Every structure is written in C-alpha cells, then in structure tokens.
Amino acid sequence: MLTVKRLDIADARILIKGASEKANEIGVPMCIAITDESGNLIAFERMDGGKVSSAFVAQDKAFTAAAARKATHEYNAANVPGNLAFGIHTEVGGKLSTVGGGLPVVVDGDVVGGIGLSSGTPQQDMDCAQAGIDYFLQNRG
Amino acid sequence: MLTVKRLDIADARILIKGASEKANEIGVPMCIAITDESGNLIAFERMDGGKVSSAFVAQDKAFTAAAARKATHEYNAANVPGNLAFGIHTEVGGKLSTVGGGLPVVVDGDVVGGIGLSSGTPQQDMDCAQAGIDYFLQNRG
Amino acid sequence: MLTVKRLDIADARILIKGASEKANEIGVPMCIAITDESGNLIAFERMDGGKVSSAFVAQDKAFTAAAARKATHEYNAANVPGNLAFGIHTEVGGKLSTVGGGLPVVVDGDVVGGIGLSSGTPQQDMDCAQAGIDYFLQNRG
Amino acid sequence: MLTVKRLDIADARILIKGASEKANEIGVPMCIAITDESGNLIAFERMDGGKVSSAFVAQDKAFTAAAARKATHEYNAANVPGNLAFGIHTEVGGKLSTVGGGLPVVVDGDVVGGIGLSSGTPQQDMDCAQAGIDYFLQNRG
Numbered sequence: 386m387l388t389v390k391r392l393d394i395a396d397a398r399i400l401i402k403g404a405s406e407k408a409n410e411i412g413v414p415m416c417i418a419i420t421d422e423s424g425n426l427i428a429f430e431r432m433d434g435g436k437v438s439s440a441f442v443a444q445d446k447a448f449t450a451a452a453a454r455k456a457t458h459e460y461n462a463a464n465v466p467g468n469l470a471f472g473i474h475t476e477v478g479g480k481l482s483t484v485g486g487g488l489p490v491v492v493d494g495d496v497v498g499g500i501g502l503s504s505g506t507p508q509q510d511m512d513c514a515q516a517g518i519d520y521f522l523q524n525r526g
Numbered sequence: 527m528l529t530v531k532r533l534d535i536a537d538a539r540i541l542i543k544g545a546s547e548k549a550n551e552i553g554v555p556m557c558i559a560i561t562d563e564s565g566n567l568i569a570f571e572r573m574d575g576g577k578v579s580s581a582f583v584a585q586d587k588a589f590t591a592a593a594a595r596k597a598t599h600e601y602n603a604a605n606v607p608g609n610l611a612f613g614i615h616t617e618v619g620g621k622l623s624t625v626g627g628g629l630p631v632v633v634d635g636d637v638v639g640g641i642g643l644s645s646g647t648p649q650q651d652m653d654c655a656q657a658g659i660d661y662f663l664q665n666r667g
Numbered sequence: 668m669l670t671v672k673r674l675d676i677a678d679a680r681i682l683i684k685g686a687s688e689k690a691n692e693i694g695v696p697m698c699i700a701i702t703d704e705s706g707n708l709i710a711f712e713r714m715d716g717g718k719v720s721s722a723f724v725a726q727d728k729a730f731t732a733a734a735a736r737k738a739t740h741e742y743n744a745a746n747v748p749g750n751l752a753f754g755i756h757t758e759v760g761g762k763l764s765t766v767g768g769g770l771p772v773v774v775d776g777d778v779v780g781g782i783g784l785s786s787g788t789p790q791q792d793m794d795c796a797q798a799g800i801d802y803f804l805q806n807r808g
Numbered sequence: 809m810l811t812v813k814r815l816d817i818a819d820a821r822i823l824i825k826g827a828s829e830k831a832n833e834i835g836v837p838m839c840i841a842i843t844d845e846s847g848n849l850i851a852f853e854r855m856d857g858g859k860v861s862s863a864f865v866a867q868d869k870a871f872t873a874a875a876a877r878k879a880t881h882e883y884n885a886a887n888v889p890g891n892l893a894f895g896i897h898t899e900v901g902g903k904l905s906t907v908g909g910g911l912p913v914v915v916d917g918d919v920v921g922g923i924g925l926s927s928g929t930p931q932q933d934m935d936c937a938q939a940g941i942d943y944f945l946q947n948r949g
Contacts, residue, residue: 534715535714566719567722571676571679
C-alpha cells in the first residue's frame, strides 16, 4: 500500500489567494485551477473578466503539472520539432498542456498537487502560478 | 482469410518484466503498456512512482508502434514542419504518438504487438522499451 | 494536507491473480483492470480470449468504482428512468460505467482503488471482481 | 503467441455484395461496414442514397459485433433499465452500439470479423447484415 500526500481544500484556497493577488497586481483577471497530485480538480476560480476558454486551459495546465510532475513550460521547451518529446501536447486527449502557466505544487519533495493559470500571456500566467505557490509555502498551516 | 500472429498474456508479462528490470536499473519508475498487433491493450503496469499522465501516454505509444508498425521515435523524426508527415500526432484522436518510447514487437518478421514506456525522458523510455524487447526475444518459450 | 492510501503494484497483481483464478474456474477469459483510488490505471491484464471491447469497459468499471467509491452494479440499480440518478452513465465522457463488474477496493474503511472485470455476463464479471477482492484481503502483506 | 483468423479484403467484398443485394431487393440504400476481428475497418461502402450519419453508425455496429463478439441486437435486449448491462451503449467512447444491425462474422467457431449495416430500420439493417453473412458463407473460397 502506498501513502500519498495531497492538497486539501484549505491549501487550494491559499494557492488561489496568492495567485489572484498577483493577478490583481498586474491587472489581468485570471482563471485559476488547483488539482490534486493525480491531476483531478480541487478548486477553481474565474476572476471577473477571466476568459471562458481559459476555464478549460487552466485545468489542463494544472492537470499536466500534477499528473506529469513537471511545469508546463518545461514541456514547452521540449515540445519542439526534432526533440524526441515533440507531439506530447496531443496526449491524454489533448489535455497534456505544453503552454506555460502550470506548475506542480511540491511539499517536502513530493508533488502534492498542481496549479494552472490562464487568461494572460503565458509569462503572466507563469508569474501568477509561481506567486500562488510562493504564497502557499509561506502561509500554509 | 488472413492468419495473424499476436502476443499472448504470457508474452506480455515477459515484455513487462524485461522493461521494468531496466527501469529499476536506471532508477526511473515507469508506466509500461503492451498491446496486440492491432494496438489493443493486453497488459499494463504502473510501477510504484510512475506518472499518472504516463498511464495514458504509454498506452498511446504502444498503440502507435503496433497499429502503425513503426517506432514512435521514427514518427518523431518525420514529424517536423516541412516534412509531408508533419502533424501526424493529432491523428486517431491524438492517440498516434510521436514521442519516443513506443516500439513494435517483431517476431519472424511480423509485428505481433507493441510496447510503450512513459515516465522518464523519451530516451529513457526508449531504452526501457528496447530492454523489454531484448528480454522477450531471449526468454519467450 | 490530506493523506491518501493507495494500492501499490504488488497489491494490484494480487487482485488480478484472485480475479483471474476465478475466471479460469468458471471458464470465461476476462479483461481485468486495477485502478488507484483516483481511478487511474495501475495494472491491466487481458486473459487470452478476453474481448477487445472489454479492454476499455474493464477500465471504465474500475475507474467508476474507485473514483465514485461505489460498485457499478449499485449505479446500475439507480440508473433507471424516473430515478434522480438516471442518465449518470453518460457522465465523465461516458466513462462512468453503470454495468455490473466494477467494485471499489476497501481497506480499513478507505477506498484505496478499484477493480473492473469485463468479458462475461455482468454477473460473471461481478463474481470475478469479488473473487479478486476476497483473494486480496486474504493475501496482502 | 496466439494465432488469429481474420477476414481479408476479398472476404469483405463478398460480405458487402451479399448485404447490398439484399438492400437493393428491399429498396433501402445502406451504409455497410466490415471490420476485422478486433473491430478495425476493412471495407466500407455507402450505397447511393445511404445516410451520412449511418456512415458512422454502421462502423460502430461492426466494431461492436466483432470486438465484443456479440450481435448488437443482443446487446439491445440486455440494455434495458434494471438489467445489469444497462448503460453499456456509452462505453468505448460511445462506440459500443446497442442498435440492431451489427453481427459477428463467425467461421469454424471463431469470430473473424464484424458486419454493420445502417440506414434502414434496425430490422432492415439486421436483415441485410444477415444476408451478407449468408452470402459470404456460401460463396467464400
């Protein structure tokens, strides 16, 4: 039997708070998805003004970051023609996202969940995802 | 009427054993999928620590290698802009994988199945898939 | 933070062994899928003679039993016109199975995975799934 | 290693010829799909006047009959609320058809393929599918 650590809903709210504060700071309303370590949704918020399509994209980014235990921008770097990983973005029914903005949430060396942001540029999405994680690591109980 | 040769479940277990031994040797827990010659699943194992997303990707790689009778890294080499095969990775609902790690299983010149590995780098996945085939060819009845 | 218990690959193999022994006893080759508590595949075997379509159905049954923490035959009983649950079988992209043969694997009151059988009648599938669980509970370490 | 018997393209043409002659006889232009024993398409014809939607439905019927080794009208009989198989029609991404008109093609006790008809009433589809099989069994080499 394995024992797995997983974000709870209180953790997820902290992650969203950190990410949305950064989104407010840069003035870009975001969709923010938090998944557990298997990539299944725990919490989601579409800030007023967040994009409809991003409600899907944010979930895919968070899924990927958690289930594959890798930042989506790292997959992005590998997903170039000629690289042996090229084409990975159509896997899992297209849910495996290679668009920047998804980060695994790591606690004590274990991936315990994923955060995915979407609505801004990929760099803005990445910055807000990172802000969510930074805030979480400083403020979790 | 055609007569087709196909891996049986005992063959599939041998392939998994060879691949997982190599995975243990390199210290990367893998998802390992074995399909028949038509790309349908015969056996699958997710080693403890294998990635959730790789449970899907490994199956797609094995499907591709068997059903298309081609290693996924060969498709990868062809899947570059300007090549007439570019874009092939979205076919079959995205199940046609161009990520290295899927190999056809060939016996006496016939493709009798496919093996797909996922969780490591594509090169690690390829090495473990090849180890599975090598072990199978030496140890099948 | 939550702590989750999950079947490991050794557990999955025991479940498959118990189910396949029962399948051999009744003379019906089966597809057998084992998922973790989130419904993601850990192990799968298609016994020689198992149906191709059942390779998919078995996975859906195991997914449902684990992810919904409910036997698929219990969903079946509720999935009748007029019942408020009617239509549940098209959920999760049709992966939520209401066909008998999927059972949650429960240890110390926690759902730690799912087992799904397919190729026989639903009752045969259910019997073999139960045999897998019985064998597991008697033989796990 | 398993050895599997499978329809070849000449067999598939004979099946289509028998089914289309019956379709002409009853005055209903049909879509006719022939799959191999794993449910993958070998041949397909849409008679002039066959329905566009039936180009899909016929393939699903033939897939089901072959991959599940069961006539779709038999699944239809089991797919009623209260039966343990109810809900089976959404499996395999909805490809598992419980609409009459799909029959396994059996030679010497082995399912070697499937035939699926669509465009008429289910009973007309079933009659033409059966006519295809009857013609095939009398005229194959």
